[in-house]
Amino acid sequence: MLTSSNANKKRTPNRLSQHLDVLLFSRTRLEGIKQRRAMWTDKQRGIRLSQHELLCKNSCGYYGNPAWQGFCSKCWRERVRPAEARRLDTRESGEVTTPTFSKFEEKKNMEKGRRINTMRRLFWGGPSPPKQPSDSQMNALKAFQKLEPGDFTGFLKTLRSPSCQRLQSRCTAFLNTMEAYHALQVQKQSDLVQDFYQSFAEYFTSFSEAELTRTMEHVEKLIMTRLHKWVFCHDSCDDEQKDLTLQRRIRSLNWVTPQMLSVPFPEMQSTITGDPFLPAITAIIEMDAKRAPQDKLVCVSKCSQHVFEALSTSNSEPANADDFLSALVYVVLKANPPRLHSNMQYVIRFGLPQSLMAGESGYYFTNLSCAVAFIEKLDGRSLNLSPEEFEGYMRRGRAPAAASGVQAAACETRHLLDELMSRQERLDHGVDALNVQLQTWVQAVHAQIDQATSQLALVQEEVTDISLSASSSTSSDSAEIEHLILTDEHVGSPDTDC
Structure with a gap:
């Protein structure tokens, strides 16, 4: 009994230790799961932009833009113009006492009316809006409606x-x-351009939305x-300085790889050689050569x-919006388009609002x-890098990750060269074998020709002999016949006399 009780006392601490070990193991496992989940969320962070974040902050249904602080062009102008009017009013007043609200509204209405009359005078030759079009103008409108896109x-x-002529004179x-x-x-x-x-x-109010958009383009x-x-x-803005700043920024990020941006890229074993995003890079670079905002938007659409x-x-799976945005970032980093900021601001300022807000x-x-x-x-957080690694890449203190890509490209090029050399050797061997076969065939043809010539000579000799023998036999037969005839004549003459 004493021994059994002592054994139970010894087993109890062992069971407790086992329970503790199980608890510790489960705890470490949970911590590992949490760490892996955190790492997964960090990897999935990347460039995430929902469809709601692309829309206007004013919930008008149109697309917003970071240049307009997330608003569309219409909502942005509605927010900016009153602020500019108040700023101009305070600038003109100077140190004079602040006007009352009624005077401010009166001055605002006068400024708005003067501006509208000025624009109407510029466009239509008078303060009145355009009149109803005549029959000739209706025919011209029908001609505008029949135009094809582009x-x-x-x-x-x-x-x-x-x-x-009236429309042309207003444009001029x-x-x-x-x-x-x-x-x-x-x-x-x-x-002024937007007005x-x-x-x-307003002259094309009878057009449908598609026809109006096509004509206004x-x-x-x-x-x-x-x-x-x-x-x-323009000289009145700092677009040129911002272009240089953005260009230096993109140049400093030339070490960013597609893997850092989570861009689906073909593997080394695939049949795709070169950069598959090269046509997109070419299209975004061509944007600077266009003059009209619509043509620049066409380059952006072609790039996308x-x-x-x-x-x-x-990638075998269909691309989603996150992959598209990541790939577009990679294209911009690789292309480093000239005067990118100026081109985008030019489209924002002077492009048609409906082209930027929808479609x-x-x-x-x-x-x-x-x-x-x-x-x-x-x-660094956007690229799943620590701040030290990001600074090291930016200061070029570390070997950029792009070097591995360059080495991989060099290895791939070397592999392609070796494969081409082996193909060239096989081709040379094939050409040599073909030459040998061709020479053998030529010799065989000549031998057959010689054999046929010799056989033809033998045949001709046999034919000649046969013809000669035939002629000799014919001459002997004729002599015998003549001899028989003469003999018959000599024998038959006495009978005649009798």
Whole structure:
């Protein structure tokens, strides 16, 4: 009994220790799960942007833009213009006492009315809005409706017709006015151009939405192609300095790899050689060569479509919005487009509002703006790097991760060269074997020809012998016949005498 009780006392601490070990093991396992979950969330952090974050903060349903602090162009102008009016009013008043609210409203209405009359005088030749179009003008409107998308030459021909002389004169007057006052602030020039779009669109109120958009795109191309040299990268703004800053920032991030941005990229064993995003890089670089804002948006749309094509070839699954934004960031970092900030601001200031607020072009441009904003605020946490690693890459104190990519590309190139050399050797061996076979065939053909020639000679000799023997036998037969005839004549003569 004593021994059994002692044994139970000894087993009890062992059981407790086992329970403690199990608890410690489960605790460490839970901590490991938490750490892995935290690492997974860090890896999944990347560039995440929901569809709701792309829309306007005012919940109007249109796309916002970081350049407008998340608002669309319409809501942004509604917020900015009253602030500018108040600022101008306080600047004009100077040290004078603050006017009352009624005087402020009166002055605001007078300023608004003066501005509207000025714009109407510029566009329509008088303070009154455009009248109802005549029959000739209705025919011209029908001609505008029949234009195909992108038929800018047809639009110019229609605009130069006699029935559209009023519209042409208004465009010419506006262009001359803008060129004469090219020293104005760029924001005022933007307001004038947007007001011109709005007032010019009133002439096409009978058009459908698609027809109006198509016509106004032609009008935008006509106006901004002439005004590009006056308003692009204007002296009154700091677009040029921001271009240089953004260019230096992108150049300093040339070590960023697609794996850091979680961009689906083809593996080394795949059949895809080279960078699949090269067409997208080319398209975004071409944006600086265009003059009209609509043409620049076309380059952005083309770049985005190439990005989706590259993602579809690099990944078996369909690309989502997060992959698209990450790939667009990678394209911008690799391309480093010239005057990117100035081009984007030019589109924002002088492009049609409906092109930026809705449709594919608005969606793609909003994503491009988000990609540029992400690059400007890029840090180690966005790339799943520690601050020390990020600073090391930025200061070039560490070997950039792109070096491994360069080495991999060099190895791949060396492998391709070796494969080409082996193919060349196999091709040389095949050519040599083909030459040997060709020579053997030629010799065999010559031997057959010689054999056929010799056989032909033998046949000809046999034929000659046969012909000679036949001729000799024929001559002997004829001699015998003649002899028999003569003999018969000699024998038969006495009978005749008798």
